[in-house]
Structure formats: structure tokens, C-alpha cells
Amino acid sequence: MYKLKNTAVAVMLVTGLFSAQQIFAKTVKVTMTAMEVDLPVNNKGDVKMAAWTFDGSIPGKPVRVDEGDTVDFTLINPPENKNSHAMDFHAAQVDVLNEFGEIKPGQSKHFKFEAKTPGVFMYHCGASTMAQHIAKGMYGMIIVDPKDKKNYPKADREYMLIQQQYFPDSENITGLLENTGWKGALINGKMFHYSPVHDPNATQVLESKPGERVRIFFVNANINNPVALHPIAGIWDRVYINGNPKNTLYGIQTYNVAVAEGSTFDIVSPADRPTNVAIVDHAMGAALRGAITVLMNKPDADPKKGRGDQILIR
Numbered sequence: 320m321y322k323l324k325n326t327a328v329a330v331m332l333v334t335g336l337f338s339a340q341q342i343f344a345k346t347v348k349v350t351m352t353a354m355e356v357d358l359p360v361n362n363k364g365d366v367k368m369a370a371w372t373f374d375g376s377i378p379g380k381p382v383r384v385d386e387g388d389t390v391d392f393t394l395i396n397p398p399e400n401k402n403s404h405a406m407d408f409h410a411a412q413v414d415v416l417n418e419f420g421e422i423k424p425g426q427s428k429h430f431k432f433e434a435k436t437p438g439v440f441m442y443h444c445g446a447s448t449m450a451q452h453i454a455k456g457m458y459g460m461i462i463v464d465p466k467d468k469k470n471y472p473k474a475d476r477e478y479m480l481i482q483q484q485y486f487p488d489s490e491n492i493t494g495l496l497e498n499t500g501w502k503g504a505l506i507n508g509k510m511f512h513y514s515p516v517h518d519p520n521a522t523q524v525l526e527s528k529p530g531e532r533v534r535i536f537f538v539n540a541n542i543n544n545p546v547a548l549h550p551i552a553g554i555w556d557r558v559y560i561n562g563n564p565k566n567t568l569y570g571i572q573t574y575n576v577a578v579a580e581g582s583t584f585d586i587v588s589p590a591d592r593p594t595n596v597a598i599v600d601h602a603m604g605a606a607l608r609g610a611i612t613v614l615m616n617k618p619d620a621d622p623k624k625g626r627g628d629q630i631l632i633r
């Protein structure tokens with residue numbers, strides 16, 4: 320009898336835990352509209368790309384959920400567009416022909432998925448020819464924050480960076496597939512977006528205070544090239560492969576981010592002095608043509624930067 324009672328209590332406790340988890344998991348509604356628009360790809364604004372986008376910007380808006388949440392997603396392809404579009408969330412486990420299938424102008428599509436695996440994931444348009452839809456800017460990032468924070472110290476600031484190869488002639492599909500004719504690297508949609516050192520028209524940098532832990536969520540949206548991500552004048556304190564703290568590397572100078580990989584990078588600057596770090600793709604063809612991001616570690620860092628919706632600086 321005593322044993323039976325104990326078992327009953329244990330069952331009740333376990334059931335209670337499970338239902339608590341179910342209560343805490345939420346459904347996050349996300350709607351995006353495919354928009355075919357011309358966008359500047361430099362800070363001055365005089366170099367434009369015939370872009371295809373989610374909601375009119377490169378990258379698309381950040382999606383951020385907790386592990387276990389359900390994403391309730393709607394894609395709208397307005398009738399004035401000329402092309403079919405689609406959505407492929409790398410954080411989802413669904414049916415490529417069903418949920419990820421393309422829709423024509425004038426159609427919309429709705430699907431749900433549970434974000435079961437924590438990490439940093441790319442999302443992108445998977446309509447044919449996929450290389451072209453990505454090269455024209457149809458991509459973004461979904462962050463699935465891990466439930467287990469054991470090996471995941473709290474960051475003082477967080478920033479999102481997404482890199483892509485810039486092909487001025489994105490109508491030339493052969494060039495995209497043969498990797499010829501790319502002329503620059505876009506960071507969050509612009510060459511040298513956060514590097515006033517290399518482009519006097521750049522007005523933004525990433526900021527933190529000396530000694531703070533800065534967390535960079537990074538996605539490689541290049542259609543062909545890996546990214547050798549290195550912080551010049553720094554060392555990655557931790558690299559979380561795929562953004563999952565279960566896959567943690569320590570003390571890394573350069574980490575090669577595969578095409579379509581998302582990973583998370585922590586850097587902690589010296590606490591006793593202001594410093595600057597240049598986060599680069601150490602592949603020079605990318606670095607010297609746009610893939611340099613300045614992180615300034617200074618006592619008067621803007622308290623809003625790297626927090627809330629300022630994790631993506633437009």
C-alpha cells in the first residue's frame with residue numbers, strides 16, 4: 320500500500336511537470352509577404368539590386384522562439400509579384416513538398432511546426448531556382464533559444480549577422496551556379512554595413528562595454544562559399560555549433576561556417592580598457608569586399624544596442 324501511494328505521488332509529480340512544460344510552450348504567429356523590390360546594397364545607397372525579399376528588407380525579420388514553441392507561419396505572395404516563392408525554415412521537421420512547396424503570385428500558404436531543436440537556423444525561399452531566390456535576398460534567421468541554460472552563460476549583448484555573396488547579375492543563373500561574377504559580401508544586406516573604417520558612408524557599428532559578453536548569432540547565406548569567421552584582435556570565447564550549447568567549442572580563433580549553417584559566437588573583450596574588434600570573413604575576397612564588422616568596446620556604449628529589437632541593426 321505504502322509503495323503504491325509513493326508511485327501514485329511520483330506519477331502525479333511527473334504529470335504535473337509535463338503539463339507545466341505544455342503550459343509554458345507557446346504558439347508564435349509569423350506572417351511574411353514576398354516582395355520584389357529594388358534595394359541598395361551599399362551604405363551610400365547608389366548601388367541597387369533587383370531584390371526578392373521577405374517583407375521588403377534584406378535579411379527578412381528575425382524570428383525568435385523558445386525551444387518547444389510552435390511557429391504558426393503564413394506566407395503571402397501578392398498578385399503584383401512576377402515569381403513563385405516559398406519558405407524553408409531550417410528549424411522545422413516537415414515535408415519538403417508540402418509545407419516548403421512554392422506558391423504562385425496571388426496565393427498564400429499556412430503551416431505550423433514545433434521548434435524542437437535549439438539553435439540558430441537559416442530560413443530562406445526555396446522556390447526554383449533556389450540559388451537565385453537566395454542571391455536576391457530571400458533569407459533570414461530563426462533563433463530557437465535553448466531550454467537548458469547550463470552551458471550557456473547569459474550574454475550582455477546580442478547581435479545578429481547574416482552574410483551573403485553579392486551577384487550584380489542575379490539573372491545569370493549559370494554565373495550563380497558556377498560561382499562567377501560575385502562582386503562583394505553583404506552583411507545584413509549591405510557591404511561594409513558596420514565598418515566606418517572601410518566605408519565613410521557607414522554610420523553604424525556594434526557596441527558593448529569593456530568586459531561584456533557579446534553574443535553573435537551568425538548565418539552564412541552565401542550560395543556557394545563557406546565563411547572563415549574571425550574576430551581580428553580577439554578570440555572567440557565560445558563557439559556554439561549550430562547555436563546549440565550542447566555543441567560548444569572554447570578559445571577559437573577562426574571557425575568555418577558552412578553554407579546554410581547558423582552558429583553562435585561569444586566574445587568577451589578586456590575589461591580594463593576600451594578596444595575595437597573587426598569581425599571578418601578571413602577569406603580576403605569576402606573581407607575586402609564587404610565582410611568586415613566593427614565591434615567597439617567602450618565605456619559609453621549605447622545601452623539600447625544589442626538588446627531587444629536592436630539585436631538586428633538596420
Ligand SMILES: [Cu+2]
Pocket residue numbers: 353371403404405444445446452457
Ligand atoms: Cu522566392
